[in-house]
Amino acid sequence: MFVTMLAMAALLLAAPAPQAAPTAPGAPATFADLAEQVLPAVVDITVEKTVQSTPAIEEFMRRFGPRLPGQDDDQQRPAPPRRRAGGGTGFIIDSQGVIITNNHVIEGADSITVRLQGGQEFKAKLIGSDAPTDIAVIKIETKRPLPAVKFGDSDKARVGDWVITIGNPFGLGGSVTAGIISARNRDINTGLYDDFIQTDSPINPGNSGGPMFNMNGEVIGINTAIFSPSGANNGIGFAIPANMAKSVIAQLKTAGKVKRGWLGVSFQPITKDLADSLGLKSVEGALVADVTPGGPAAKGGMQSGDVIVEYDGKRVTSNQRLPGLVAATPIGKSVKLVVLRKNERKALTVKIGERNETQLQASQDGGPATPGPGGEVTSLGMTVGGLGPDVRESLGVPADIKGVVILNVDPMSEAAEKGLQRGDVIVSVSLEDIDSPAAFAKRIETVKKSGRPSVLLRIYRGGGFSHITVPFGR
Numbered sequence: 001m002f003v004t005m006l007a008m009a010a011l012l013l014a015a016p017a018p019q020a021a022p023t024a025p026g027a028p029a030t031f032a033d034l035a036e037q038v039l040p041a042v043v044d045i046t047v048e049k050t051v052q053s054t055p056a057i058e059e060f061m062r063r064f065g066p067r068l069p070g071q072d073d074d075q076q077r078p079a080p081p082r083r084r085a086g087g088g089t090g091f092i093i094d095s096q097g098v099i100i101t102n103n104h105v106i107e108g109a110d111s112i113t114v115r116l117q118g119g120q121e122f123k124a125k126l127i128g129s130d131a132p133t134d135i136a137v138i139k140i141e142t143k144r145p146l147p148a149v150k151f152g153d154s155d156k157a158r159v160g161d162w163v164i165t166i167g168n169p170f171g172l173g174g175s176v177t178a179g180i181i182s183a184r185n186r187d188i189n190t191g192l193y194d195d196f197i198q199t200d201s202p203i204n205p206g207n208s209g210g211p212m213f214n215m216n217g218e219v220i221g222i223n224t225a226i227f228s229p230s231g232a233n234n235g236i237g238f239a240i241p242a243n244m245a246k247s248v249i250a251q252l253k254t255a256g257k258v259k260r261g262w263l264g265v266s267f268q269p270i271t272k273d274l275a276d277s278l279g280l281k282s283v284e285g286a287l288v289a290d291v292t293p294g295g296p297a298a299k300g301g302m303q304s305g306d307v308i309v310e311y312d313g314k315r316v317t318s319n320q321r322l323p324g325l326v327a328a329t330p331i332g333k334s335v336k337l338v339v340l341r342k343n344e345r346k347a348l349t350v351k352i353g354e355r356n357e358t359q360l361q362a363s364q365d366g367g368p369a370t371p372g373p374g375g376e377v378t379s380l381g382m383t384v385g386g387l388g389p390d391v392r393e394s395l396g397v398p399a400d401i402k403g404v405v406i407l408n409v410d411p412m413s414e415a416a417e418k419g420l421q422r423g424d425v426i427v428s429v430s431l432e433d434i435d436s437p438a439a440f441a442k443r444i445e446t447v448k449k450s451g452r453p454s455v456l457l458r459i460y461r462g463g464g465f466s467h468i469t470v471p472f473g474r
Helices: 002-014 031-042 055-064 242-255 272-278 323-326 391-395 437-449
Strands: 042-051 081-096 098-101 112-114 122-129 135-139 161-168 175-186 196-199 211-212 219-226 239-240 265-269 286-291 308-310 334-341 344-351 376-379 382-386 403-407 425-429 454-463 464-471
Touching: 031 161, 031 211, 042 098, 042 161, 042 437, 081 161, 081 219, 081 464, 098 242, 112 272, 122 242, 122 425, 135 161, 135 242, 265 464, 272 464, 308 323, 334 464, 376 437, 382 437, 425 437
Parallel strands: none
Antiparallel strands: 042 081, 042 112, 081 098, 098 135, 112 122, 122 135, 161 175, 161 211, 175 196, 196 239, 211 219, 219 239, 265 286, 286 308, 286 464, 308 334, 334 344, 376 382, 382 403, 403 425, 425 454, 454 464
């Protein structure tokens, strides 16, 4: 027994010690040197805001608040405005104290306080902010130069690259987290300029406005949002790409506001259905749904149905990227574009105009329609009729718009599934304009005989245009 135990002990002593798991190829052994390099330029931001009373608070004060002399129970007791504190993160880009953060961090703030990593606090002033991109520039005054960081080229960042993010989550300033770039060009439905970098580096409330660094210590993104049912980190965070932010920041620093380039088109993404109906080889580009008469694109020869695949030398791989590219273009610059028109590449030159952010698209509700002249045609699960004067008046369709009106849609049809509805005006079929039910039916038959799996319809609805594909059958 004793000998057996000695033998087992000898075997255990002779066994090699467990080795640490090897570092994954390409993974840094530590982020410590990088964090030490960039952390001094990251700041914590605290804001105070005056919040006006809400109807619920007013009702609470009416019931339970202090009574004024001569005031009975039914009289309103006004609730005084309340002070509310909030916070976020920022980073210094200039040794003189210029700081970048999110617009939503400082929006409506009465006071902004910046705390450096050393603990010093300074009052900051707002230089400028831009709600559409959620970017703000603030500044503090100091007697000594401050550590600053530089922007990198976010277009060079690839899915799978390592990144670190630094922020002030839940008031825990200077928190460093690491992860990878999970995806590019994310549209999370926050606005026209959605083109986010997605990361799994933990981002929590309080990280807003903080920097995302590449392994060279360059800022390639501004942390701005998370996807989380609970409100805390769920491994899905989003950052504004540095290349989008740089042009916005430059204008905010000099003018306090942003002027954006304007192309004068509305467009929609290329889906698999759209690509099939257009005969495209790949699901890339932005499909032009409408061209503003007299706008830059119209003057440059662009047409509805064109697919924009290149803008100013850059590939348009998705429609999310195009608004940011146009917006960042200097006003008055002549830009070369490449479009696919009926599957042929065509080069255009467009002189970019200035976008008017206050312009509102007219919106009208489509009412019931009655058949106009030209008879009725049923195809693709819907019945269409001509655009007579009464139909135009009831739907608010301008006189210069030609086409046919949808009178009825079979609820079990592909057309209904794609969202077509009574009152829609079909102005073209697979990039050819139509002006009567007969022309509609003839074009449908031609496209079907060509072997295409679906037909592309250009629709006028509520003052705007869009393209919808309808398959010929299941």
